[in-house]
Amino acid sequence: MRLFLASIFLFLSMGVAALACPAYQLAGGSFTYTGDQLYTPTTFGVQAGGDNSLANCGLGTLGSGNFRSAPDYSFDLSGMDSYRLVIDVDSTCDAALLVNTANGQWLFDDDSNGNLDPRIELATAAQTNGRVDVWVGTFAGGGCSATVTLETFLTQAPAPAPTPAPAPAPASCPTWNTQGAQIQLTGDQLYAPQRYGVQAQGTTPASNCGEFQGTGYFSAAPQYSFYLSGMDPYRLAIDVVAECDTTLLVNSADTTWHFDDDGAGYPNPRLELVGAQALNGRVDVWVGSYSGTPCNATLNMETFYVTAPAPQPQQAGGCPSFALSGQQVNITGQQLYSPQAYGVQAGGGTPVGDCGIGAGGYANATPDYTFFLSGMDQYRLAIDVDSQCDSTLIVNAANGQWFYDDDSNGNLDPRLDLRGAHLLNGRVDVWVGTFSGDSCPATLNMETWNN
Structure with a gap:
């Protein structure tokens, strides 16, 4: 049934937008639960938002909203026959909720949870026994921090026990033997x-x-x-x-x-x-x-x-080199869809013009950060710097290509936009230098955007 409905969806969504629309064929964060386990409400952090309008994806009859292509979460559910499932969102913006049920049905909601937040209820076992994909978007674009909560409720109250009910058990104290x-x-x-x-x-x-x-x-x-x-x-x-x-x-x-x-x-x-x-x-x-x-x-x-990071010692005259490693960070394109910021000391002692990199400025031989990126095929990557001096930015991409910028972020700060899986999937080294050779505290910002 899901394959049949998927074919209809793809037919309705032909064109450029079809490749960028919400699609359960793409993977989200995967979790496995039973109906019994979800009887205790379970909450997940998420960044609400996305670049794909339902109106451009053959889903405009459901409602209006903007969502990512891949689901934020994919839940493999079982033992749901006795339960109905409620999925709701709490956010700091006008969030929207899109669900593809276990039987391939698309569901949408905007404000049913109150406070401009959405809520969807799945009432049948056909909708819930299997894979349920969840997207948290926004009604009018943009993004914000949010949480999505799953909770089951019995479809019919259990019959009272034939014996007298025992006295209520004492409430339990906080314990790390249970997890949130x-x-x-x-x-x-x-x-x-x-x-x-x-x-x-x-x-x-x-x-x-x-x-x-x-x-x-x-x-x-x-x-x-x-x-x-x-x-x-x-x-x-x-x-x-x-x-x-x-x-x-x-x-x-x-x-x-x-x-x-x-x-x-x-x-x-x-x-x-x-x-x-x-x-x-x-x-x-x-x-x-x-x-x-x-x-x-x-x-x-x-x-x-705890203490401000000291500039890394460099060999005199050393040009920026990917043979050296900076502070290592492993991160995915989906994780970078929520902007990430990294503290850094801008500066360096080597004039990069002598190294055949860029038009001027100074940097160190060792990169400030060495990022190991994955899942970047559907994204472009924006890298920029906020600093207290005239900073510069050097990037050695996954294919070994060098990139340089000085002032594209405004206020004498640099910015680079990189697009293409060949540039982004793998090791990407980043140097934050300065134009005049001085040094200052800075913040390196990384964020992905859908292609």
């Missing part, structure tokens, strides 16, 4: 602030839990379980902005409990964690409510250098 929505991040990625929608909630008073000292009410399971790596040069700041008085609880990678109430100024909490032992690994985060009344909130995560 799982997100993998590096210290470099968190250097660009990340935001996640969350429901501040809980029914267990912290005063009943002896493992940590705190106030407010929490759930047993964390809302998020972050798997962090590359955190050695960074400290991590975690704070919450909410519509009510929230509290924050973190179990760090070394299993230490951390609590705060109003560290970001009443009524918002904030924690700072330092040390590779505490940060490299699984970090669980609970957002609770001081009074026990739930409310919508935003969880913010950002890294800062």
